[in-house]
Amino acid sequence: MQVIRRTSYWSQLPSGIHDLLTRNITRGLCWPSWRPSAANVQLSHAGLCATQQRALTIKQLDYRRDDRERVVILGSGWAGYTIARQLNPKKYQAVVVSPRSYFVFTPLLASTSVGTLEHRLALEPVRSKRSNVDYFQGWADGVDFKNKTVTIEEAVADPKQGLAPTGDRHEGETKIERERERVEEAKKGKLFDLSYDKLIITVGCYSQTFGTPGxxxxxxxxxxxxxxxxxxxxxxxxxxxxxxxxxxxxxxxxxxxxxxxxxxxxxxxxxxxxxxxxxxxxxxxxxxxxxxxxxxxxxxxxxxxxxxxxxxxxxxxxxxxxxxxxxxxxxxxxxxxxxxxxxxxxxxxxxxxxxxxxxxxxxxxxxxxxxxxxxTGLMMNPFVARALRQVPELPKTGIECLTSGAGEIKSVQWAVKKDLKTGSVVTDDRLRVKLEAEGEGKSKPQAILKDVYALGDCAILEGTSYPATAQVASQKAEWLAKRLNRGDLDQSRFTWKNLGVMAYIGNWNALFQGGNGGNISGRAAWVLWRGAYLTKSVSLRNKILIPVYWFINWAFGRDISRF
Amino acid sequence: MQVIRRTSYWSQLPSGIHDLLTRNITRGLCWPSWRPSAANVQLSHAGLCATQQRALTIKQLDYRRDDRERVVILGSGWAGYTIARQLNPKKYQAVVVSPRSYFVFTPLLASTSVGTLEHRLALEPVRSKRSNVDYFQGWADGVDFKNKTVTIEEAVADPKQGLAPTGDRHEGETKIERERERVEEAKKGKLFDLSYDKLIITVGCYSQTFGTPGxxxxxxxxxxxxxxxxxxxxxxxxxxxxxxxxxxxxxxxxxxxxxxxxxxxxxxxxxxxxxxxxxxxxxxxxxxxxxxxxxxxxxxxxxxxxxxxxxxxxxxxxxxxxxxxxxxxxxxxxxxxxxxxxxxxxxxxxxxxxxxxxxxxxxxxxxxxxxxxxxTGLMMNPFVARALRQVPELPKTGIECLTSGAGEIKSVQWAVKKDLKTGSVVTDDRLRVKLEAEGEGKSKPQAILKDVYALGDCAILEGTSYPATAQVASQKAEWLAKRLNRGDLDQSRFTWKNLGVMAYIGNWNALFQGGNGGNISGRAAWVLWRGAYLTKSVSLRNKILIPVYWFINWAFGRDISRF
Structure with missing residues (x-):
């Protein structure tokens, strides 16, 4: 709490002094040490806090919010990580909630699984000195659309961290058992609520095993x-x-x-x-x-x-x-x-x-x-299947009816619209979550849940059959970030531009099939494959290290140490 | 078995054809694929096998031995790894047995524990394309000095792999229980014997916890x-x-x-x-x-x-x-x-x-x-404490008595001589293991066990107080490898040259105390510290990657992804 007060005080300093304070924090050179005298400590910490608050209690999160809208992003995959980095921090407070504290550059996963590249070269941490993104490590457990809050189950100590989820964490529990557990967890501080102005659902999918035993x-x-x-x-x-x-x-x-x-x-x-x-x-x-x-x-x-x-x-x-x-x-x-x-x-x-x-x-x-x-493909995320089902109460102004007869809407029991085949959340072409009246019948009343977006593998744009790929997810994320930053969501509609598909097939050969039909295979496609992924890899750090490892492992062989 | 026959056949090919066959194995360019036609496969495999046999059954090990002496090295630390790499492969068949399939460059461990360097930069795999060292992953369980064999307990599946050992694996078992377990393990194929001509014991030490609870x-x-x-x-x-x-x-x-x-x-x-x-x-x-x-x-x-x-x-x-x-x-x-x-x-x-x-x-x-x-320091390795104790039967010609009265020696019950304070194996100044008659008395008969050497943290040179450091271990290993290669062990005695001590103390400062007393501290010592460890790091691969990571982590910060 003391920290906050300090911050509030120092954040009102003229920006020149701020700059001076923060510029002092040069790596390992002239940063005043931590506990020499009280005054020094306060100065350096205040300088840090005012500009770089990122590990926050929720109170602190609220404090730092200023006039910005809070955008809570569930997930840190292709859709979630991309949009979190691209939202304008002057306009939005981006808060990522994900059980993974990093983004995985999935096209390089196969390479890292045999040591052609090191594991960390396929990762980008969500928390970073260079981003303005807040982060909590947790699973989204439920959404209250009326009060605009998400319930988070913290996942710092998750023993399955870093592994593909294949089934519901709470599988086998009855609704009553789960409710009792939630109360327990809330008491232990494992469950907490986070309010949002805009919610972006990018929770992805689980691995499909078709229930095959073992x-x-x-x-x-x-x-x-x-x-x-x-x-x-x-x-x-x-x-x-x-x-x-x-x-x-x-x-x-x-x-x-x-x-x-x-x-x-x-x-x-x-x-x-x-x-x-x-x-x-x-x-x-x-x-x-x-x-x-x-x-x-x-x-x-x-x-x-x-x-x-x-x-x-x-x-x-x-x-x-x-x-x-x-x-x-x-x-x-x-x-x-x-x-x-x-x-x-x-x-x-x-x-x-x-x-x-x-x-x-x-x-x-x-x-x-x-x-x-x-x-063998994807299985719907249990969060989507379970938490995003019925919508018992709606926000007063957060819904836009698409069907005539607005009068009758009030009596309707709404549910999040799902794709019948995959179970994905259906969105309109502005990536907003669609609602549908529960019950039978063909022409059910439909509506749009304002300020709630869904993209990535867990969502599908109504009427399209865009594949569940990184390309679609990141294009949607870039489009939505741009719209939100500019505030012109109403004036544009998302369409996917197929940039083609690639696959490495071994022995320095690859396949490339362009979006417009141009095909390349063999060594040339391999060069294209490496070039594309090098260009697309996120941080400069990895852009440097990836070719270093390609060279090192070509020259000396892959490292076979096992630990 | 078929492989062996193939090998034996093809290894008799004229060397020109060998060269031709092996030269074909250029990385990813023109190696014939694996199973297109039987003839092709045999050719390429034979080429490989004849020149690069390294994963072997014991029969195969015996086959490849030719006229060379087999040197079994227990351990892959500073002493074991150094000697294995430096033994002349034309004269000796070096076989490393260690629960760790790699050598750890220990001075960089602290750096890797916080991500200043990546873990693998401190590792060198024992198996390597560039070395002529055979390897089995296992713990030494016992030695039969008479028949010159070591009993190995395989450790491929050891769940504690890569972690500091702190206690005996078989702690709490009685001698009878252990004997029963050994029979079981031998049946399961978890125990096997390996014969040696020379045995080099470099099993190191465990971490000392002084029995502090928890x-x-x-x-x-x-x-x-x-x-x-x-x-x-x-x-x-x-x-x-x-x-x-x-x-x-x-x-x-x-x-x-x-x-x-x-x-x-x-x-x-x-x-x-x-x-x-x-x-x-x-x-x-x-x-x-x-x-x-x-x-x-x-x-x-x-x-x-x-x-x-x-x-x-x-x-x-x-x-x-x-x-x-x-x-x-x-x-x-x-x-x-x-x-x-x-x-x-x-x-x-x-x-x-x-x-x-x-x-x-x-x-x-x-x-x-x-x-x-x-x-808090080192605890004696249970292998040294347990397996290297009594020597019930001695090889006929493998002992050199140091005490007069050779006649009485035959009736003596020999034991491996241990340092009273540390429990280390005592060696002479040619690093050969010393024996001592069991029982009380000051002037007990003493002897040297020929062809059995001990170095590294588990051994101490009699009459010295050389510290248990990497420096002493690697100097001993280099000295012994040179002596064995030249066959002039009898003409030389090991002495340690103190090259000084170094320690990193944070914030780009270090300490250096020269062997002859010259002291340096601060930034200059830090430069020396980094320079020394870069020079000493083993492979060219790591010599390139270490400075790359020093630069990358200086420029972009350490990676904080956690998985």
Missing amino acids: VKEHSFFLKDIGDARKIRNRLLTCFEAAALPTTSDEMRKHLLNFAVVGGGPTGIEFSAELHDIIKEDLAKIYPELIPFHEITVYDVADKVLPMFDEKLARYAVQTFSREGISIKTKHHVQELRTGLPGESVAKEDIKDEHACYTLKIKEEGEIGAGMVVWS | VKEHSFFLKDIGDARKIRNRLLTCFEAAALPTTSDEMRKHLLNFAVVGGGPTGIEFSAELHDIIKEDLAKIYPELIPFHEITVYDVADKVLPMFDEKLARYAVQTFSREGISIKTKHHVQELRTGLPGESVAKEDIKDEHACYTLKIKEEGEIGAGMVVWS
Whole structure:
């Protein structure tokens, strides 16, 4: 509290003095030390606080708000992180709430999972000296549209931090149990409310496992940075375990059998990167183990890379086949468990990390595998499914009816409109959340919830079939940030500009399919692929480090230390 | 097995063809793919295997041995890693056995624990394309000096991998229980024997906790790379948890109170690095939390940095005091537990990572702390204490008696000679392990165990008081490697050349005390400190990356992403 008072006092200083105070805070050179004399401390802290308050109690958040509107952004992915950085800090107080304290540059995840790049090169912390974004680490738990508040469940100590979520955190709890838990959590200080003027929902999706037994527990996903680290570790563990003199040849085959489930760009790019590290590095370090290894991509569909046109997809399949990666389409995974194939019960030594897994495929039976990487698409976020359902009470002025008969609207029970197929939140072409009257019937009354926006993988623009990709999410975020900054939301409508799709397919080859149909494949597409991601990577720090690591790992090989 | 046959066949090819085959393996350019036709595969694999066999069954190890002596090196620290790399591969087959698959460049550990450098920059993998070293991931469990074999317990799946060991893995087991377990493990393939011609024991030491309750369980060590990663994560967790609106000011003080126990170079350097990240980075990201933070170094002795002379140690203390780091000498830690100070029982939510710890100090009572870093010195390795004790049977020709009366020697029960104070293995000045007759008496018969060497922190050269430092370990390793390579062990004796001591004390200041007494402190010593460690870092890869990161983190700040 004392800090606030100091701040309030010092923030009224003329800006010249402010500048002088803050300019003093040069790194490691002339910043007065922390506790020499009281006066010094107050000066330097005041200088800091006045300009750079970012870790705040909610009271402090309110204090710093001035005349600005508070925009609460739920999520720190492509949509949330982009919009938070681009909102004008003079006009809006941007507050990000997300269980992840960083943004993941997802196109580089596959590279970091084998060490072609280091994990941190794909990350940008939400808190930063250079941004004006406030941040709380937590999950959104509920929204009160009438009072314009969000309930946050803090997630600093979440043990699953950094891993792809695959299921509801509160799965299995009844509504009454959850309510009781909420009361408990609020008492413990784990739940708190945050008010907003505008709410931007960018909570993304979870990984889809189709309820396949054992997949949630035993497979490796590739959605967050913790997943990438787990994969890198497991891959090297498999090789090290296979190198033990006591490991049988049969077990070697199991340990070095890597299965990738899902033939979309993520699955294909990961297989390609996996092939690269094995061929370029592990083959030189464990040459005798190479004959035991196998990479297989499974998909239920009859082809992989469905978003690419026939010719490019065929090129990818041919490249894979030449490199010895099997692609098995029309294959169905039925189960994943620990232990050896053929054993009726899973071995008790589940903790034995170098024991293998068994994958049950409908078409092939049981197969031993060292690692199963799962990438079969998206599942709706439980927050969207649960919290954004009925809207019991609406704000007085925060709704815009789209249907005639405004009189009857008041008696209507509104619900957030969802896409029937995916469960995504439906928005209008200004990315505002749509409401729909509950009940049956074709021409239900519809409305727009003002000041509540949804974008990214959890939302869909009504009447379009824009894919759930980073490109769509970031274009929406840039568009919305610009509209809010300019205040011209009413005068514009969002349309997506397809810039094309890319995929790395291994051995310095890639695919590129332009938005207007131009196709490139092979080495040229690879150059384009690297160039595009280097240009798009966010911070200057990473723009420098990424090519450094590309060079270092090309020259010296990937680092295989495992810890 | 098929692989071996292939190898044996192809290794008899004329060397020109070998060269041709191996030269083909240019990275990602013209290596024939893996499984196109049987002939191709055999060719390329044979080429690889013949030149680069490194992942081997023991049979394979024997096969590759040719006329070379096998040198088994237990441990991959300063002594073990150095000697493994320097042994002449034409003369010796070096086989490293260690639970860590990498070497840690320990002087940079404190830097990596706060992100001044990335973790991997302090690591060198034991397996490498550029070295001729064989490796098995395991703990040495016993030695049979008569039959010249070591029993290895594999450690690929060790869940404590990368963390400082603080106690015996088999603590609490009786001898009979352990024997039973060994039989079980051998059956499961977790135990195996490895024969040696020469054995080099460089197993190092464990972290000393003096049996202080709770320290093993709750404190953070700084001896291995996993420790550094844990510290980095915990530090950022403490700040993020303190930034939550629901965290009370009292809890903030606890969470941001960082205690360092032990005033040796490790404790001091860590405190300095911790101070740097807080001042240079966290103060800008969480300005309001800075008044709550505190760094305190505790030591039981009456001064810190005892290995430095009075003047330098005083300079360090003054620098710390100016920077606001407290040093509390003559303080005794009695207990460490989770939960708040004053609570009689530890809270049940131990898993709640952002709950604080309570440190009980004899002189101060209970203190809440966000993290306690423990660095109070070394404890003898249980392998040395247990496995290297009695020597029931000796090799026929592998012993050299030092005492007259060779006749009586045969009836003597030999034991490995240990230093009375530290428990280290005593060696002669050729680093060979000394034996001593068991029993009482002053002038006990003494002998030398030929072909068994001990160096590093687990050994002491008889009659010297060389410190347990990286410098002594690596000088011994270099000396021994040279002697073995030249075969002139009998003509030389090891003496340590004191090259001086260095310590980083924060804010771009360091201490340097030359071996001959020349002292430097402040910025000049810091330049020397960075220069020395850059020069000494092992691989070219890290020599390039370390300055890159020094620059990047100076220019952009340390990365605070937490996952």
